[in-house]
Amino acid sequence: MITTNPFDDDKLREECGIFGISGAETASAIVALGLHALQHRGQEAAGITSWDGHDFHTHRAMGHVAGNFDRDDVIRALPGDAACGHVRYSTTGETSLRNVQPLYAELSSGGFAVAHNGNISNAMKLRRELIRRGSIFQSTSDTEVIIHLVATSTYRTLLDKFIDALKQVEGAYSLIVMTPEGMIACRDPLGIRPLVMGKLGDSIIFASETVAFDVVGADYIRSIEPGELVIVTHDGQVRSHRPFGDVHPRPCIFEHVYFSRPDSIVDGSSVYSVRKAIGAQLAIENPVEADYVIPVPDSGVPAAIGYAQQSGIPFELGIIRSHYIGRTFIQPGDKVRHLGVKLKHNANRALIDGKRIVLIDDSIVRGTTSLKIVQMMREAGAAEVHMRIASPPTRHSCFYGVDTPERTKLLAHRLDVGGMQDFIHADSLSFISIDGLYKALGEAKRADIRPQYCDACFTGDYPTTLTDQDEAVVQNQLELLAERVV
Missing domain, CATH: 3.60.20.10 (Aminohydrolase, N-terminal nucleophile (Ntn) domain)
Known part of the structure; x- marks a missing residue:
């Protein structure tokens, strides 16, 4: 499965x-x-x-x-x-x-x-x-x-x-x-x-x-x-x-970016309003000429609305999501496995064909999702595909209750933005800055000495000690050293 x-x-x-x-x-x-x-x-x-x-x-x-x-x-x-x-x-x-x-x-x-x-x-x-x-x-x-x-x-x-x-x-x-x-x-x-x-x-x-x-x-x-x-x-x-x-x-700053539902209030702020503000700030920092702003459903929708309103580029639903597909099903082979992707999301071909589009997503983790989305847009006839991400590059693992891949599997850890753009085959790729994210949350910018949020997944600035992780790193280093000695 x-x-x-x-x-x-x-x-x-x-x-x-x-x-x-x-x-x-x-x-x-x-x-x-x-x-x-x-x-x-x-x-x-x-x-x-x-x-x-x-x-x-x-x-x-x-x-x-x-x-x-x-x-x-x-x-x-x-x-x-x-x-x-x-x-x-x-x-x-x-x-x-x-x-x-x-x-x-x-x-x-x-x-x-x-x-x-x-x-x-x-x-x-x-x-x-x-x-x-x-x-x-x-x-x-x-x-x-x-x-x-x-x-x-x-x-x-x-x-x-x-x-x-x-x-x-x-x-x-x-x-x-x-x-x-x-x-x-x-x-x-x-x-x-x-x-x-x-x-x-x-x-x-x-x-x-x-x-x-x-x-x-x-x-x-x-x-x-x-x-x-x-x-x-x-x-x-x-x-x-x-x-x-x-x-x-x-x-945790990522509660505002992705985790919480948009109709929630987190620490006194409307999640929906914050995500629209993030999209608007993303448009200010990373403009592009295009025909449509298209969200990656569903988490990219509020930021895409903010991006469209700030940029003046029309907001459209270029990816249609089916909400009636079960989470798993039997996969008899690679060909059917590839076709199964479109059961959940499908390109709105009549809208996209021949158009320059801006795709808005909340984050890039391994990069496999972005690669599939860009490919889907190309196959639907998009003339240009530009990706804009409503968070800074995710370069570090989280140790505070979020299931994060090992750091070596994070695309932003392995590649710079140019390399990431090549990996997902986009015409351009840009992220909101860390200061821009703080600005969307009502702060002037990220404070270097006393940041207002836990943003370790972006900055590597962990606000607590990580005893188990530190011990695991030391143990791994000892094992590697022992292998070299042998």
Whole structure:
């Protein structure tokens, strides 16, 4: 089998989405609806854990939310007025049911369920230390490290144990935790991964994106601040804790470029409006004479609208996407495999034939997608094909909860822009500058000393230490040295 979504397969992938609600009679059903809205953040697996006042109940399954959580018998088996859920696309840990979240454990204080968006960049080191001290792991997920750190903490209260655990981890995390005492939502001190709070009647809701509130009819209250813990007790009291002190936030800039749905609000900004502004800035920096501006569906649409409005070149749908094709199908040979590409996307030949076109996409990762798109436009009769990318070149891997190819597989790491243009066979290729991207986000430019966002995938400026990655690099160098000696 291969994917029938060749454009999306060459995208960076967010690890997951989380959703939780406290104080609702139909908590698990509301969580299921919220997870539907967050499905774009992870299509590999989904899970929900509920609390009925006495016991925790969990259902986890491989695949999409639809088909697993739209059955009455599944929701009835998840009773209670508090629940949290998770959709997953793995960046750490194997693809198996034991890694599907929420993860659950019985601690000395009672049940403990956790849903995590992000990546713990020192998880392997912590895991080795915990195993030496006697911990027994049931999964290969980095999230389980948090559970063991809480379980082995010498602090007295559960909240203090949890804070103690968080102070030992590096990297990025937004967490929703359920305990017999209530629900905790928290965000790492740099706020790399998003988390928002809303209200549905008297119920408090947390989610990765505000679009999940829209789906369930909830009101958006605010973002959880970087380094903030919000506790909701089962009697409805809400408390905020900030145990990490003052740290300069660095939220992920790629949430605005690609990850979040355009109808979401991320850190107070409309994603749709930001992407249009990115497209407009891209047109200012990289103009070209052409007949049409054409988006690569669906993620390139808002930036293409902004580019067209700024440049005065008409916006047109030159690539038509079918939304009725399943994700995989049997491929009997190379010829049919090539034809299968057009099941998902097809060129609007009558529009494109003989025209000079500007293709707008959000990013170039391996370059295979851009190559296919340019080829598709050539075959449809385009006179010229110019590509404009609504982000700077992706030259570095992400270690904060985004599934990124190894750095050597990133096209922008291997080639300069001219080489990339030759690789995809475009008449021209240009990217928005890093300062232009910041300008579209409302900043004058990227600050060299204190950048406002995590933009490591573009700049290589990682805002935290990368313990596991550094150890892996050293180990690899030692192995290469040993091979040379032999």
